[in-house]
Amino acid sequence: MNAPERNLHLKAPASGELARIVRVNEEIKAIVSTAFRINLMALNAIFLAKRAGNAALGFGVLSNELRRFAQDLTRHMSSLRDMTSGSVGSVTGVVQHQRTSAILAQAIRLSGDGVPGVREARRRGAARLAEQQSRLRSLDLRLRSAVEETQQLVELGGVLARSAKIEAAYGGSFSPALMQVSTDFAEVIAQIKRSLEILGKERLIKD
């Protein structure tokens, strides 16, 4: 009996999912490194405020708050990173499964639908794929909600940076130095906001 031969030139249908995880991870890494920078900047700001004495008491308090903010942000990002590294397994499962299903579907096309067992194989495959995709969707939801929580935290960081700028104006002879530090705070927090916006738009799985 003849069986028509065709070469397999299958697209990798879910390769985009892995690329998305890589992008999400890269953004998370960027935010973690920025959070580390804020932590150092806040530490320097605390020393600077101490040197400025009474004129920079308010600035010192805000610098302490910014340091706490940087630590909270690092914790948030680390839980986000755990989530995405867990999702690599799920995405790989989906990618593998889609490839397997595509090859099996091609085999069935060549053999005809009348071959015993193919309907059951298709049903089993579809059920398993649906299960993996649903797991990925729920992970995606959790990731989005975690990003939203982090965005709220960063809003607070933005308020602290603005307040630091106001306090810097009362820093007497230290005012230009304190102003420079508070401007740096505002810039890095704006940078984090941009990264979080990108993260908020990324989806681990297409709808």
Add this chain to the structure above:
Amino acid sequence: MKQAHCIYQQDDHRWLAIARDATKPGYIIDTNEYVVLSGEEALLCDPGGIEIFPSVFSALSAECDPTRLAGIFASHQDPDIISSLALWLEFKPDLKCYISWLWQSFLPHFGGQESTFVPIPDSGMPIRLGALELQAIPAHYLHSSGNFHLYDPKAKILFSGDVGAALLPADASNLYVEDFSRHVRHAEAFHKRWMGSDRAKRDWCERVSRLEIDMMVPQHGAIYQGADVQRFINWFAALEVGVLKG
């Protein structure tokens, strides 16, 4: 075009050769797959790689009911032998895969779970298939360090994996060896390079010389039958193996 050829039939006991694929992409080594059928059960020998799964599945389905597949016999662990495992399991999740114990924990990288694998001890073992009792015959180091061939004493067929393999020109479509002397020219370099142990080779030649073999069916190239089987064993026994050139 992959085709399934019936190379042996006695009542419901059959051997199918899914062999010689002239239309496959040139960058993939050509492989032969064999199906042993007995009663309601079938065993697939060296099912091949992922890339050729659709054509093997289709050729097999054209000749027999694929739900009858009870197991897969993998002579060794190479990708052209068994990388399609996950796809066969996708079709039939309860398939058993017979493989040397040595590769039992390596093969799950291709697919399957613990319950999929039936480890074959170094000394070999009988494999039940319907009314048949097949024999896993040791062929270690020919070429893999955990390597088995499959012998069917009733059909007198030896599935010899890579032993007897010949890398034939793309236009050679003969299923059986027609001219032994010309054929082995295509087998010589392969055996010299891939078969790494002279001692293992001599052991194997001695072992299979004691078997009654009407057909020796390799994973690449044409099938040896009749007197060509012993000719091959003699030729192999005399061949210097484990050499890069010469």
